[in-house]
Amino acid sequence: MLTARNIFYDYPERQVLRGVSLSLAPGEVLAVLGPNGAGKSTLLRCLAGALSPKGQVELDGRALESVPPAERARLLAFVPQHVPPRLPMTVFEAVLLGRRPYLSWRPRPQDLEAAWEALSLMGLGELAQREFSEISGGQRQKAALARALAQESRLLVMDEPTSSLDLKHQLQVMTVLCGLAEERDTGVILAVHDLNLAARFAHRVILLHDGRVEADGPPSEALTEESIRRVYGVEVLRLEAGAGTMFFPMSAASGTA
Amino acid sequence: MEASEAKAGIEAYGALTGRRSARIAALGALLSLAALFSLVVGSSSTGIMDVLRVGLDGVIFWELRVPRVIMGLLVGSGLAVGGAVTQAVLRNPLASPFTLGVASGAGFGAALGIVLAGAVSKWAVAGGAFSFALITALFILGVARMKSATPETLVLAGVAIMFLFSAGTSLLQFLGTEQQIQSIVFWSFGNLSRASWTDILIAAGMILPALPALFLRAWDLNLLLAGDEMAASLGVRVERLRLTALLLAALMTAGAICFTGVIGFIGLVGPHVARLMVGGDHRFLLPASALSGALLVLVSDCLGRTLFAPHMVPIGIVTAFLGVPFFFGLLMRRKREFW
Numbered sequence: 370m371l372t373a374r375n376i377f378y379d380y381p382e383r384q385v386l387r388g389v390s391l392s393l394a395p396g397e398v399l400a401v402l403g404p405n406g407a408g409k410s411t412l413l414r415c416l417a418g419a420l421s422p423k424g425q426v427e428l429d430g431r432a433l434e435s436v437p438p439a440e441r442a443r444l445l446a447f448v449p450q451h452v453p454p455r456l457p458m459t460v461f462e463a464v465l466l467g468r469r470p471y472l473s474w475r476p477r478p479q480d481l482e483a484a485w486e487a488l489s490l491m492g493l494g495e496l497a498q499r500e501f502s503e504i505s506g507g508q509r510q511k512a513a514l515a516r517a518l519a520q521e522s523r524l525l526v527m528d529e530p531t532s533s534l535d536l537k538h539q540l541q542v543m544t545v546l547c548g549l550a551e552e553r554d555t556g557v558i559l560a561v562h563d564l565n566l567a568a569r570f571a572h573r574v575i576l577l578h579d580g581r582v583e584a585d586g587p588p589s590e591a592l593t594e595e596s597i598r599r600v601y602g603v604e605v606l607r608l609e610a611g612a613g614t615m616f617f618p619m620s621a622a623s624g625t626a
Numbered sequence: 627m628e629a630s631e632a633k634a635g636i637e638a639y640g641a642l643t644g645r646r647s648a649r650i651a652a653l654g655a656l657l658s659l660a661a662l663f664s665l666v667v668g669s670s671s672t673g674i675m676d677v678l679r680v681g682l683d684g685v686i687f688w689e690l691r692v693p694r695v696i697m698g699l700l701v702g703s704g705l706a707v708g709g710a711v712t713q714a715v716l717r718n719p720l721a722s723p724f725t726l727g728v729a730s731g732a733g734f735g736a737a738l739g740i741v742l743a744g745a746v747s748k749w750a751v752a753g754g755a756f757s758f759a760l761i762t763a764l765f766i767l768g769v770a771r772m773k774s775a776t777p778e779t780l781v782l783a784g785v786a787i788m789f790l791f792s793a794g795t796s797l798l799q800f801l802g803t804e805q806q807i808q809s810i811v812f813w814s815f816g817n818l819s820r821a822s823w824t825d826i827l828i829a830a831g832m833i834l835p836a837l838p839a840l841f842l843r844a845w846d847l848n849l850l851l852a853g854d855e856m857a858a859s860l861g862v863r864v865e866r867l868r869l870t871a872l873l874l875a876a877l878m879t880a881g882a883i884c885f886t887g888v889i890g891f892i893g894l895v896g897p898h899v900a901r902l903m904v905g906g907d908h909r910f911l912l913p914a915s916a917l918s919g920a921l922l923v924l925v926s927d928c929l930g931r932t933l934f935a936p937h938m939v940p941i942g943i944v945t946a947f948l949g950v951p952f953f954f955g956l957l958m959r960r961k962r963e964f965w
Contacts, residue, residue, distance in 0.1 A: 419855050442861035449855040453717075456851055457906025461639055466852060469845055469860045474909065481636045489632065497635045498642070513856075520860070 370395050370556055371416060371445075371524055376424030378411050385411045386422060387580040395523065395554040398547055400567035402560075402592075403577030404601050409560040410450055410528050412577065416558065417447035417526040428524075442470035446517035450528040450560075452509045456501040460512050463501045464488050467519030487518035490545050492538075507533045514542060518549070525549070527559040531566065539563070543570040564605075564616040568592055576600050589614065646904040646914075653903070653917040657699075660924040664695045667928055690819075697821035697829065698923045701889060704833035704882035706896025706919020708875040710911055711840055713897055714847040715871045716777040722893035723763075723879035726780070726872075727787030729893075731762030732883050734791040737798040737810045748820070748885075751813060756884040762787055763876030767869055816889035816942025818927055825885040832881025836874040837916065843867065844908035851906065889942050892919050895949050902956050922949060 371393040378386040385408045393399050401409050415422040418433050418441055426433040428444060436444070446467070456463055464487055468480040476484075488494055491511040496504055501512065510533045517525055525546070531539040547570055549555040561567050567574050568588040576584040576591055578600040584591040597605050597616070604619040665687075709722040716725075723729060735758025736751045743750030769783045799807050840847075846867050849857035854864045883889065896919030897911065903918070904910040926944040933939060 414855070417859055419858055438858070438863060439861040442859065445859075447855070447859035449853065449859075451853070453851070453853050457719075457901060458848070458851075459642070459905070461635065462848075462905075462907060463852070465639075466849055466856075466860065469849055469862075472845060474845075478636075481639060482632065485632045485635050488635070494631055494635060498638050516852075516856075 370429055371558070372425075372427045373412075373416060374425040374427075376412075376415055376422040376426060378408075378415055378420060378422040385580050386415065388424075389577070389580070389582055391575055391582065391585065393524070393556045393558050395556050396550045397556055398550050398570060398572050399556075399558045400561050400571035400574045400588075401558065401577060402562075402564065402567055402574055402600075403583075407577040407600075408580045409577055413447075413526050413528050413558065413560055414449075417445060419447065419449075439470055442520065442522070444522055445524040445526060446520040446522040448513050448517045448525075448527040448530055450532070452506075452513040452533075454502070454506075454509070458501055459497065460493060460499050460501050460504060460508075461485075461488065461497040463512050464493075464515045464519050467516040470520065483521055484515075484519045487515040488512075490518060491515040492541060507535065507538060510534060511538065511542065518545075523553075523555055525555060525557045525559075527557070529560050529562065531561060531563070539566060546570070564592060564597070565614075568614045568616070569612070592616070642905075643910075646907075646910045649903050650910060650914050650917065653914060653921065657917050657921045657924070660921055660928070661695050661699065664698065664924050664928050665691050667932055693821045693823055693826055694818050694927070695924065696826055697818050697886060698927050699920045700826065700829050700833050701818070701882040701886055702892055702896065702920035702923030703837070703916035704829075704878040704919075705889065705892040706900070706915040706922075707837060707840060707912055708878040708882070709893030709919075710897035710900065710908070710915040711847065711871050711875045712893075714850055714908065715868050715875075716780055717851060717853075718777060718781055719898070720894075721781060722897075723875055724893055725788075726766050726784035726876070727762050727791060728759050728766075728784075728876050728879050729883060729888055730788040730791035730795070732756070732759040732880060733814060733888055734758050734794045734798075735761075736813045736884075736887070737795045737802075740806050740809045740813070741798050741802050751809075752825070752884040755813075756880045758791070759876065759880035759884065762791070763873065763880070766876075767872055771865075771869070812940070813887045814942070815940030816883075816887040816945070817940050818886055818923075819938065821885060829881045829885060833878050836878045837912075840871065840874055841909075841912050843871065844912060847871065847908040848906070887940075887942060889923065889945055891945050891949050892922055895953050896922060898953065899956065 373389060373391050375388050375390050376386055377388060389412055401412060403409050414420045416426060421434060428436055465476060465484045468476060468484060471480060488497055491514055493511055493515060496508060514530055531542055543566060546557050550557050571588055574588050574591045575582055576596055583600050584596045594605055594607050603621055606617040606619055608615045608617060712721045712723055713719055732755040735754035739750035739754030766780060766784055769780060799810055846862045849860050849862050858864050897915045899918045900911055900914035904914045926948050927941050930939040930941050930944040
């Protein structure tokens, strides 16, 4: 449903993406991993239509830039990395913003219900009437995710959705996302830093290094001690525990990036 | 359990919007009262009973009172809505068309008109104010169109322009005759008393069409507050919206101040008063700003006319003396963060 073919993106002083190809199927959870500056955010912004790369990005077989913004917003929801720290509205209103693609003036009952459902999926029901500016950073991040869920799109593109969350909430968010993929066939692509989280929840991972895809496959194949050393320059110990695969960082490898 | 929670949450939102609508209605009622009161209060003190009994002196009423009140309504709503929109577009609670230098541009234009054409020609003054307000706005928009212009860049550019035009105005005062200096200073106080029907027609032509155009973009302005990227991902054409909204705000500001002088502060305080009352959703904020801005102008004008009667205190001075403590009071009393 979302395909990128050989995309390149340059910032004025620096080449960031150098021929990245990927595809995302309905119901798939795809994690994009890679060190800082590898191009994860740029890639996700290209996929969400926030940047226009060279090469092709296709949404349901149509060139992404040819899809009108309002229609794109019903197909694809994007959560940028940075959530504004202040918004002069309540948490519920901030989530309701996600219904914009469906609204004319007054939110209809189904809009309010969708916003509420998204809010409670993220476990924010009790904060609904609080001011957005008053809640904690992690709660704001979850509110931004809820806003994207309220969009009821078939595709979710999320840039580090768990970066401000504690252990419990990381698990909670990933469980919700996997649940959406399974129950509603939502395609989810997200950037993460946590190898363990990716290995546990993602169906597939893409390991990005210097703007290129270094590895692409199920976590068990793409995330090896070898590929991680090459990409991150860190020696890790890969442990097979009862609940799944775990990575234990040992030391920065010598002689690599 | 969950269903009832959802119902309660949705009902709480319904109650919130209901409360907001009620507050807007209350503001409207208050404004109507203030307008009626303004019509009968003045230095030719005609009591309400007199107006009811014999009617006002026709000339005073139709050529002075009515235009004054209408101009006050236009100016107040134009400045406040222009301010609310600028704050949203620049995502900055400090912003107003004044922050962007539009008012300083207008001030310089007016001073130029006074020096070049003489204080007698009101049209030169209004025309100068209007042209320079628009020139400033277009310049700022030009800056906005540059690729890497963030809201912060725009505010910086506006503040820089403000200093430039202030220096220009000072230069004109330095070069002008005593009479010209007096006129420049008087213009800068702000004044509603010189409004003629023609002035009103022109100001209305610049302010009224912009109101619905901005109201229709209320949801998109809401989204803009959450960041350009997020707004774009929800289908907003961010650049286009920012340019349109800023241009409309500048037009309203120019229309509001070109005949009446600088009534500063309304553009900053009007939207904040409205925000404290009805929150940040522009569907409610914009109408509430229009009403509260108009109310502030009318109340200030009434006070200016009556406080030291028969002397009139220019409205620009009253708005500041009245508005600042009022605003601080609101800021101190607010129970929670609002922006």
